[in-house]
Amino acid sequence: MRILHSSDWHLGQHFMGKTRQAEHQALIDWLLAEAQAQQVDAVLLAGDIFDTGTPPSYARELYNRLVLALKGAGVQLVVLAGNHDSVAMLEESKALLGALDTLVVASPGDDQLLVLKDGQGQPGAILCAIPFLRARDLLQSEAGQSQEDKQRGLQQAIQDHYQHLYQRALARRAELGLELPIVMTGHLTTVGASASESVREIYVGSLEAYPSNGFPPADYIALGHIHRPQKVGGQDHVRYSGSPIPLSFDEARQQKEVLLVELAPGQCQVSSLPVPSFQALASVRGRLEELRAQVAALCEGIDSLWLEVQLEGEEHLADLQARVAEQLEGLPVELLRLRRVRSNQGAALGREAGETLDELDPLDVFARRLACEELEPALADSLTGLYRQTLASLEEGQ
Structure with missing residues (x-):
C-alpha cells in the first residue's frame, strides 16, 4: 500500500499582508499529479489543514477542491485536526465528505480506528487516526495541581491513548486475519524536534515535548505540527513531513516535501518527494550598502520575490524604509518585513527607540x-x- 503523508497546510494563512491562495492551489494541482504518478492509495494530512478556526471562504473552497480532486483520482483522503483547526468546523461537513472517500477525524470522540483500502479495494493498512489531543479531551482538572503535575498527567494520558488504540489495532488485525501494517498519526511536539518561528507551541515548560519512546511500535507514525521535515530520534518510520510551503521567513531556505510511504507486511519504506517553490521567499541580513547586491543575486531567474530585510548598524537612520526602497528599485521584489538587528546592549525594552x-x-x-x-x-x-x-x-x- 502507498500513502502520501503531509501536514500543516494552513489554508487561509495571511502572511505579512499577502494571501497564499495561489500557492495552495498550485500545491493541490502538484499533489494530484504526484498521487497519480506514484499510484498512491491514500493521502494523510496530519493536522492544521486550516490556519485558523474561522478560515476565509476561499480557504474552505480550496479544501473542497482538494477533496474532489482526490476523489476523482480514486485516492482516499484522511484529514486529522490540528491545534489551529476548529473541531466543530471540520465536523460540520464530515458526513458529506465521507461520501466522497474523505475521512475526517477531528477529536478523540470520533472513530479513530480505520481500515485503509489499497488500489484493489482490499484492506491495505490499519490506521490509528489520532488528531491534536487537548488536555480537556483527556483529563479532568484537579484542585491543587501544579503546572508540572498537569503536564505530566497530560503526557501520561496521551501515552495511554496511543497504547490503547494500538492494542485495538492489534485486535482488529487479528480479527481480519490479515498481516496488515499499522499506521499511527499525531499532531504534537516530540523530544528533539526542531521547530520554526511559525509554529505556535502548545506545551510549556521543561515537559513541553512528548517523549518519542512513548509511541507504540507501529509500522509508521505520521506526525504534524512541526514545519521542518525530519525524522524523530533518528527513526526512519517516525516522521514529520513538515509544511508543504514555507510559512515563515526562517523556513525560506528549507526544501519542502511530502513523504511517500510504501507499506507491506513487516516492511516500511519512506522516501521524500520535493515540493516545488510556488512563490519565492527570502530573508537577507547585512548593511544597507550590501543590500542590492544580495537581493539581485536572489532574483536571478525568478519573477517575484517576497523579502524580509534584517539591517545591521542602521539604528540612527530615521528614513530607513525609504533608503531600503531605493536600494530595491527595479528588482522584482515585494518587501514584506524590515527589521533592524541590534546589539545586545540595546536589548532592553526601554532602549528600542525606532523599533516598532x-x-x-x-x-x-x-x-x-x-x-x-x-x-x-x-x-x-x-x-x-x-x-x-x-x-x-x-x-x-x-
Whole structure:
C-alpha cells in the first residue's frame, strides 16, 4: 500500500499582508499529479489543514477542491485536526465528505480506528487516526495541581491513548486475519524536534515535548505540527513531513516535501518527494550598502520575490524604509518585513527607540519587559512559562 503523508497546510494563512491562495492551489494541482504518478492509495494530512478556526471562504473552497480532486483520482483522503483547526468546523461537513472517500477525524470522540483500502479495494493498512489531543479531551482538572503535575498527567494520558488504540489495532488485525501494517498519526511536539518561528507551541515548560519512546511500535507514525521535515530520534518510520510551503521567513531556505510511504507486511519504506517553490521567499541580513547586491543575486531567474530585510548598524537612520526602497528599485521584489538587528546592549525594552511592535511577537515583548527587571533566573523562567501557557490557552480557544 502507498500513502502520501503531509501536514500543516494552513489554508487561509495571511502572511505579512499577502494571501497564499495561489500557492495552495498550485500545491493541490502538484499533489494530484504526484498521487497519480506514484499510484498512491491514500493521502494523510496530519493536522492544521486550516490556519485558523474561522478560515476565509476561499480557504474552505480550496479544501473542497482538494477533496474532489482526490476523489476523482480514486485516492482516499484522511484529514486529522490540528491545534489551529476548529473541531466543530471540520465536523460540520464530515458526513458529506465521507461520501466522497474523505475521512475526517477531528477529536478523540470520533472513530479513530480505520481500515485503509489499497488500489484493489482490499484492506491495505490499519490506521490509528489520532488528531491534536487537548488536555480537556483527556483529563479532568484537579484542585491543587501544579503546572508540572498537569503536564505530566497530560503526557501520561496521551501515552495511554496511543497504547490503547494500538492494542485495538492489534485486535482488529487479528480479527481480519490479515498481516496488515499499522499506521499511527499525531499532531504534537516530540523530544528533539526542531521547530520554526511559525509554529505556535502548545506545551510549556521543561515537559513541553512528548517523549518519542512513548509511541507504540507501529509500522509508521505520521506526525504534524512541526514545519521542518525530519525524522524523530533518528527513526526512519517516525516522521514529520513538515509544511508543504514555507510559512515563515526562517523556513525560506528549507526544501519542502511530502513523504511517500510504501507499506507491506513487516516492511516500511519512506522516501521524500520535493515540493516545488510556488512563490519565492527570502530573508537577507547585512548593511544597507550590501543590500542590492544580495537581493539581485536572489532574483536571478525568478519573477517575484517576497523579502524580509534584517539591517545591521542602521539604528540612527530615521528614513530607513525609504533608503531600503531605493536600494530595491527595479528588482522584482515585494518587501514584506524590515527589521533592524541590534546589539545586545540595546536589548532592553526601554532602549528600542525606532523599533516598532510589528517587528516583535508577544514573546519578544514579554522578554524585553522581563529583561528590565533584576530577577533570579529561576523566577524569570517560571514567569516566561506561565506567559507561554497563557498565550497557548488563548490560541487554543480561538
